[in-house]
Amino acid sequence: xxxxxxxxxxxxxxxxxxxxxxxxxxxxxxxxxxxxxxxxxxxxxxxxxxxxxxxxxxxxxxxxxxxxxxxxxxxxxxxxxxxxxxxxxxxxxxxxxxxxxxxxxxxxxx
Amino acid sequence: xxxxxxxxxxxxxxxxxxxxxxxxxxxxxxxxxxxxxxxxxxxxxxxxxxxxxxxxxxxxxxxxxxxxxxxxxxxxxxxxxxxxxxxxxxxxxxxxxxxxxxxxxxxxxxxxxxxxxxxxxxxxxxxxxxxxxxxxxxxxxxxxxxxxxxxxxxxxxxxxxxxxxxxxxxxxxxxxxxxxxxxxxxxxxxxxxxxxxxxxxxxxxxxxxxxxxxxxxxxxxxxxxxxxxxxxxxxxxxxxxxxxxxxxxxxxxxxxxxxxxxx
Numbered sequence: 001x002x003x004x005x006x007x008x009x010x011x012x013x014x015x016x017x018x019x020x021x022x023x024x025x026x027x028x029x030x031x032x033x034x035x036x037x038x039x040x041x042x043x044x045x046x047x048x049x050x051x052x053x054x055x056x057x058x059x060x061x062x063x064x065x066x067x068x069x070x071x072x073x074x075x076x077x078x079x080x081x082x083x084x085x086x087x088x089x090x091x092x093x094x095x096x097x098x099x100x101x102x103x104x105x106x107x108x109x110x
Numbered sequence: 111x112x113x114x115x116x117x118x119x120x121x122x123x124x125x126x127x128x129x130x131x132x133x134x135x136x137x138x139x140x141x142x143x144x145x146x147x148x149x150x151x152x153x154x155x156x157x158x159x160x161x162x163x164x165x166x167x168x169x170x171x172x173x174x175x176x177x178x179x180x181x182x183x184x185x186x187x188x189x190x191x192x193x194x195x196x197x198x199x200x201x202x203x204x205x206x207x208x209x210x211x212x213x214x215x216x217x218x219x220x221x222x223x224x225x226x227x228x229x230x231x232x233x234x235x236x237x238x239x240x241x242x243x244x245x246x247x248x249x250x251x252x253x254x255x256x257x258x259x260x261x262x263x264x265x266x267x268x269x270x271x272x273x274x275x276x277x278x279x280x281x282x283x284x285x286x287x288x289x290x291x292x293x294x295x296x297x298x299x300x301x302x303x304x305x306x307x308x309x310x311x312x313x314x315x316x317x318x319x320x321x322x323x324x325x326x327x328x329x330x331x332x333x334x335x336x337x338x339x340x341x342x343x344x345x346x347x348x349x350x351x352x353x354x355x356x357x358x359x360x361x362x363x364x365x366x367x368x369x370x371x372x373x
Contacts, residue, residue, distance in 0.1 A: 006146035010153025021162040033159045036152040054141035061148045080172050
């Protein structure tokens with residue numbers, strides 16, 4: 001409950017402050033957001049499985065974001081461009097879907 | 111990528127949530143706060159990214175260099191194509207304009223020619239500088255030959271349109287006599303005979319007055335008096351209707367010999 005409220009507060013802050021994304025970070029922010037989403041859904045799933053741990057969640061959150069951004073940065077450096085960022089988004093998307101399937105099984109019992 | 115379920119299970123086996131020691135209570139609170147903070151950061155980033163994705167400029171800012179280069183080359187190719195189209199259309203426009211101009215020129219010269227021919231044919235009234243020759247002939251002694259000579263003299267001096275009394279002289283005009291009365295194109299000519307000629311007034315007046323010329327001939331008949339007036343502006347009437355050609359037909363253009371095509 002507290003994380004959900006925190007999420008809403010963060011969104012509200014974003015709406016109020018209207019941050020502009022620096023051009024340097026612009027290519028990395030979408031991937032970072034997807035990675036963070038993956039961590040959040042993983043956390044929700046662990047919560048429903050009864051195996052949630054803040055420590056694991058925090059480490060997962062931070063490493064997810066950093067790794068995703070790093071991969072995209074690496075892709076830019078070695079010249080594969082947006083391809084690696086697509087790969088990252090696809091993999092994270094699959095993980096999000098898997099987690100959502102688990103959550104669905106918990107919520108609807110099917 | 112440490113949110114795999116096996117790993118979580120491992121963590122929990124090491125640290126079951128129900129049986130945490132009191133020494134860990136403070137640390138757990140810190141973790142809770144950090145989790146909430148992470149969620150808040152995600153919300154913030156989510157909104158920031160959604161806002162950044164709006165609008166073309168922001169969208170371009172989010173593109174990588176290669177993508178930007180591709181977009182740029184696409185746009186320049188499109189720009190080149192459109193530029194070429196503009197050039198082509200400008201060319202067409204210039205072509206149309208020049209052809210319209212030359213058409214207008216041709217039309218104007220045709221109109222001039224038509225005006226000339228109308229004056230020549232006498233289908234329109236004509237006006238301009240000229241002379242008025244009045245022949246007072248109370249005894250009716252002026253002959254048709256005298257009048258023909260006079261008209262010839264005027265034409266030789268450059269008369270462009272001539273009328274006798276109110277009859278416009280055209281190519282087929284003729285002076286005739288019937289029962290001793292002079293006629294021009296069938297119209298009786300009563301004294302005084304007035305001849306109006308549009309053309310170079312001075313030249314015509316001189317031509318009429320040369321010794322042994324038209325006026326001398328006219329005045330050689332007893333009782334005949336003439337007056338010549340140069341006028342800056344006079345007008346001659348039109349023929350009531352154009353005379354239709356019954357026998358003459360223009361020779362088709364392809365049958366004409368080169369020297370016939372002049373004029």
